[in-house]
Amino acid sequence: MARMKFICDSERCIECNSCATACKNENEVPWGVNRRRVVTINDGVVGQEKTISVACMHCSDAPCMAVCPVDCFYRTDEGVVLHNKDACIGCGYCAYACPFGAPQFPSKGTFGLRGKMDKCTFCAGGPEENGSQAEFEKYGRNRLAEGKLPACAEMCSTKALLGGDGDVVAEIFRTRVIHRGKGSEVWGWGTAYGKAPNQGAAPTGKKS
Amino acid sequence: MLLTRKGQSGQRSPDRFSSSLTDSLSRALPTMDRRTFLKRSGIGIGAGIAVSQLNLIQEAGAADDKPAGKAKVEVRRTVCTHCSVGCAVDAVVENGVWTRQEPVFDSPINLGAHCAKGAALREHGHGEYRLKYPMKLVNGKYQRISWDQALNEISARMLDIRKTSGPDAMFFVGSSKHSNEQSALLRKFVSFFGTNNTDHQARICHSTTVAGVANTWGYGAMTNSYNDMQNAKAIMYIGSNAAEAHPVSMLHMLHAKENGTKIIVVDPRYTRTAAKSDQYIRIRSGSDIPYLYGMLYHIFQNGWEDKKYINDRVYGMDKVREEVMKWPPDKVEEACGVPEAEVKKAAETMAMNRPSSVVWCMGQTQHTIGNAMVRASCILQLALGNVGISGGGTNIFRGHDNVQGATDVGPNPDSLPGYYGLSTGAWKHWAAVWGVDYEWIKKQYPSQALMEKSGTTVSRWIDAVLEKNDLIDQGPNVRGLVFWGHAPNSQTRGLEMKKAMDKLDLLVVIDPYPSATAAMAAMKVDGQQLNPNRAVYLLPAATQFETAGSVTASNRSLQWRERVIEPLFESRTDQMIMYQLAEKLGFGKELVAKLKLVPGKGGMMEPEPESMLREINRGTWSIGYTGQSPERLKAHMRNMHLFDVKTLKCKGGKDPLTGYDLTGDYFGLPWPCYGTPELKHPGSSNLYDTTKHVMDGGGCFRANFGVERDGVNLLAEDGVYSVGSDITTGYPEFDHVLLKKLGWWDDLTEEEKKAAEGKNWKTDLSGGIQRVCLKVHGVHPFGNAKARALVWNFPDPVPLHREPLYSTRPDMVVKYPTHDDKMSFWRLPTLYKSVQQKNLEAKLHEKFPIILTSGRLVEYEGGGEETRSNPWLAELQQDAFVEINPKAAADRGIRNGEYVVVATPTGARLKVKALVTPRVGPDTAFMPFHFSGWWQGKDLLADYPEGAAPIVRGEAVNTATTYGYDSVTMMQETKTTICNIERFTA
Amino acid sequence: QDVKTATPAQSPAPQAPPPAAGVPNVESVDILKQNQAERSRDQPGNNAPVWREVKQGERHYSSLPGLESGVLIQPKARFLGQDRALTAGEAWRQYRNGPLTLFGAGVILAALLAVAILYFVFGKIRNKEPPTGRSIERFTVVERTVHWTVALSFVTLAVSGLIMLFGRYLLLPLTGHMLFGWLTYALKTVHNFVGPVFAVSIIVFFVLYVRDNFPAREDMRWLLRFGGLFGGREPSAGRFNAGEKIWFWGGLVLLGLIISVSGFVLDMLVPGIVYSRSNMQLAHIVHLVGTTLMAAGAIGHIYLGTIGMEGAYDAMRHGYVDDTWAKEHHDLWYEQVQSGEIPRVRTRPRPGDAPAPINA
């Protein structure tokens, strides 16, 4: 089974925010909730600036999942980390735990009222029936079930953002690296956890 | 029991969920094998595999996988309306509602990719913040009125103005957002009203490029394409921030870079484009000519120039060389702040990695010497022999989605469609094409002289209103203004614009988002007089998604947009509004004389876009807008996958629907696509390319300036000709006389002869002359000449550096002063030296020590009202800001994120947030120009028409910009002025 | 807080040195200190310096407003007792799910065990002498109301809080996700609002009760003899004995304060606080330690206040205790009442009130 992964190639990412808007568009994500965001390191510093787009990395041993008081996360066979909004109590713990700041909440959190957590679904919807209205309203589109890849990666202006089967993604990236002859480190799971977490694709450009 | 649908939590009972997903995926995923994956992610290009090499698989069309409901689902192919890259989009429409947006991976231009604006297009299907019905300003508040009332009152007012002051008292600001068809129709509309006072965004965008480049070698357009840039071995971006302004072009550029292309970025700011460069060069804003001459200095010193090319194909390079030698490295460094080694390295990179390409944009065009700057860039490319070559060229990234098209066929004050100018011949040509009587048109104008005299420009309409009547070069002052798809905050000198707005008798805004103009008009400025008779109307125009039509991308490719949805709310298409207004003004019949009318919104009649395009096809021979029939364009749109990403060429294939054979066509039939559609000219993907046959888009430099000057041959030397040409040396443009001389006249059919008699290649409505040239003899109808490094009809025939009117460098102003004032220039007195001198004497540089430049953010577009009304975009940039260097900020005690005041010599004081960043150097500050809705610290929300205010409002930089206009085109100076930045204290 | 800032509003500029035009700064040759420009020059395409920075968890530029939108990865953190630093979220998750949960479960189980031992080994503490029939007003209506407020809010908080902490292991398997989710959602919401009620009520409690809770000479002896737990007469005590005072000062005041403050932070009600994830993690840890300790204490306390000691609950419920009870448990206070220093009934009867249930 494919294991879905994201890679963001900072040699290509130009902070165009297409990924962020594509996500809003496809999943009708409300103002204030940002499933994906784009960050620039060393902004404006000559020779040092790099931009990276980040969303949920669908971690293998996901901290969010572990910490959720109501255990509302689940992982699909493709390694996509999803959650159940009906069970979610909006406690925010997943947000504290997630290294990447992926979980988002529709309201400010005063009196602990955050609303139901929302995060990147890898465009794979939620527990409702694939493609159902209920699924769409709660989680956005289920593109995977339609045989499509995440909207953000599909619309990325420079194809910096790759999303899909970890093996394929890693191989594409590796091809690119070979073309460039350099620069193999990449924004991926390992950046936060230090190592490739699972038997799936190592997002370092190597195929494991 | 919601959870049970797909099973319990994954950890404890993974099998249930996954099995259901597996089921669904096993249905869905098999279509996504490796190749589909590569395609869906547009990866082919990234991995160095040309996408066209992949066997293309029919996509799981969005229509097939509609959600459970039984909705009627259609997919409409359209094109992003935001910038000139021209990214295609598939819009999914369910029961008339735009529900989804899918990337078009087949598009050779964007391969499915988008920037933020393109990815947010579907919001146009909601249009929540749009103007929903006609409105009128009554006692300072906008009130809803009916369309009938609006059209009646507006036309009555216009007729009254024409009667009392003449047609030149009206000014029509058209739009680069209009389709080609609407643009051309608007030029006709304005002509029939009887004035040349019309203009559009190109004036304040690439007018200097168009003029400079056209005068150098023929056509004022990007020479190659985004795609072709993949063939460059080195690319220099000078004054272009493509990563924000043309993001999807970076797809091609970064791919090229991975294959070894060297990237140089020359810009006062370390931009997102610069971050992707191999070499970044920070120059002082406005010093492009010294920098380019610095490069040429090293090129000439080291003999890196292409001597044969210069000899054979360039005129006047020796004169340029003399000027270049006046710019040794120390002087270059003094002017631009770039050390010799850096300049030399860039020169060497460009010379040693040929073909090399130059990209420029607003950083060069928007200056009082913009025309000279762009020519200096052309000269660099001519010296390196890079023009007319795949991988080379001057890749001038255009601005709005259809600014190229609107420039080509739209509302220009100095020309009828197709750059025919305003001569009697031009009028007769178009009168014939439009099917109206020349004499009738003449009667609409006050005089033949005014009919043939260029109008005022959009950059100066405020002066046409405010200037003393005896100083302006037309009868009346401008009293009535129509903003037909143009923002107010995009023109400089906002404080004075407000005065002009208050003085007008009539202001009409026809726009889906007219709100910036609306608020500015409604706003009260203390102590400023308001014309008590002024009437302000807002009309809701439909967007380009609510009509069909063609749009010309930067690379000159035309794409056809299908209509996605019906016009929302009470909005009407621009062509419908033009037609309805024309009816009221009394020239409705003439306006649509040769056009087919079809029912539009609410069953009301409007001209059909297809027939409008055919009219353009019938008339625009000069730049080859003749071959792009609606049928051909639609076939291209349906069969994008047949085109090669690198060459844009169709290797073979037929349109399944019509059987049209696309083989050999370049995508979108990039103009010039000469002759009639039947000639099947494939379009020209790279201009002036002699390595191809003219029937394969090949060409040479245009012979537009005579055959000889001062005894020097202006035509190409022997041996320079496009492949397969019957003439193997330079030759002039073709007309009936030359054809006869060459004995080619009889190649025309009898009918063609009749039409071609007395005509030239541009005015022969049969297309016979073009056909014979291209098809029979392989020669270029516009001749075969040299490019001009020396443009003798410009104020500075050899480009000269001149300091901007507002400069922080008095030492440089003394050495490189500006032009003399002009008394009558595009109908207005235009100041240069007197302003610069006054500023020097007033020591403005002491009070305003920071250079203020302005430009773009990726999320917003133009004046920004449309994009700031789109929540998906607005969320990403919520405050107007000024970029200020950490050192400059520290000197002023300014901290990141605080409010500051940007003050300029106009007296304007803008309240914006400080973005403290080393993107800019300590001597420079930058403001994005997309904000409006604040006026010197005050939020104008209350002045907006109810329900039509954008989500994000902020201070417009152009409220504070200063005087200054290009000496050829009246381009406004927006890239170099001066300011001071202070802490904000309430 | 909402500005698109490259760096937090406090520091004016990114750390990186201001660049000279076009030329990367050369600051060192030490490969570990090389900045990206230097590294790119020496080893084109090697982006290690950037990744190093990313992992430091600093705030970078993001046009999106928001406190931490510019943070790619949380900074590293290492909580007490952890052997190495990890990405803060990961460290916190390990801490909460590991030591904190275990600790919480431990103290609570310990408290239950203690109570069980008390009950089964030592049995209910009964009055040694029969009741006299004479009563003393131990708690006025106001005092009782406040106590009940404290008590009920506490129990609510404890139940809801502990379900958040342990429910996943204890309840979820029984109820299933749907029911548990809804229940916990309700309880959590209740917790969020009852928290402040509790916080306010302990302040009032403090004001009402503090006078009699100052340490006194006899408290030491009381403590040394474990309140007479192991036989003998219960040591002398004033109105409140040392155990109660410890509960007062240690439980109600100290833990109450800690819990309330951390709870207010978690509720995002404290102005001026940066509600960053790291601050929330800290608040959460503090809250969790405080609440579990207090819950353990409360188990003991509630035991004694109800089934653990004869007569105690009457005081809580009706406000009156029998003389015998007072004499046996709070002899010094009893003497004060007897001597008239403290009135038997402090509530001044208002007309129409039922007579106080004292046989005086």
Ligand SMILES: Nc1nc2c(c(=O)[nH]1)N[C@H]1C(S)=C(S)[C@@H](COP(=O)(O)OP(=O)(O)OC[C@H]3O[C@@H](n4cnc5c(=O)[nH]c(N)nc54)[C@H](O)[C@@H]3O)O[C@H]1N2
């Ligand atoms: N997101 C977005 N994209 C757009 C548009 C938009 O509004 N938003 N508008 C479209 C339009 S209309 C246009 S015309 C294009 C414009 O596209 P660009 O011209 O690329 O955009 P700008 O930001 O105006 O200017 C480019 C650069 O010129 C630099 N510059 C300033 N002064 C000088 C100078 O004196 N010399 C040099 N060499 N550089 C200088 C600025 O720092 C800036 O980085 O973008 C198009 N695309």
Ligand SMILES: Nc1nc2c(c(=O)[nH]1)N[C@H]1C(S)=C(S)[C@@H](COP(=O)(O)OP(=O)(O)OC[C@H]3O[C@@H](n4cnc5c(=O)[nH]c(N)nc54)[C@H](O)[C@@H]3O)O[C@H]1N2
């Ligand atoms: N300081 C400073 N000023 C600048 C620049 C700069 O860099 N700095 N750049 C300059 C440049 S290059 C340009 S091109 C201009 C751009 O500035 P403008 O072109 O004035 O700005 P836009 O907001 O793009 O204007 C287009 C208008 O057309 C409307 N519109 C869109 N589609 C349609 C349609 O189908 N029909 C009708 N009727 N209306 C439609 C939009 O709602 C919008 O109001 O700004 C110029 N001004």
Ligand code: HEM
């Ligand atoms: C169901 C819950 C509770 C019951 C039945 C209960 C019962 C009692 C009783 C009977 C007393 C009086 C002891 C005496 O008279 O000597 C008492 C005292 C006290 N209770 Fe509670 N209580 C409960 C909950 C709480 C809670 C939750 C707190 C604090 C968080 C609390 C704080 C105190 C304190 C501090 C005292 C001692 C008075 C003092 O020392 O000032 N009680 N409780």
Ligand code: HEM
């Ligand atoms: C004194 C009794 C209290 C107890 C026993 C208690 C217990 C707990 C527990 C066990 C948790 C869950 C921790 C976890 O699952 O990791 C929690 C969370 C929380 N508590 Fe308390 N708490 C108490 C008081 C308060 C008070 C006084 C406040 C507020 C003023 C408060 C506000 C919160 C908040 C905001 C949370 C986070 C839960 C969320 O928002 O979803 N608590 N508490």
Ligand code: SF4
């Ligand atoms: S990135 Fe965050 S939210 Fe996503 S799986 Fe990992 S820990 Fe959970």
Ligand code: SF4
């Ligand atoms: S917010 Fe929702 S998903 Fe996140 S930990 Fe809490 S209950 Fe779980």
Ligand code: SF4
């Ligand atoms: S995968 Fe889908 S949900 Fe996730 S960020 Fe991308 S578009 Fe949004």
Ligand code: SF4
């Ligand atoms: S769309 Fe691609 S290039 Fe643009 S910000 Fe996102 S990842 Fe970067």
Ligand code: SF4
């Ligand atoms: S704005 Fe330009 S680059 Fe962006 S999607 Fe539209 S056409 Fe493409």
Ligand SMILES: [Mo]
């Ligand atoms: Mo433009």
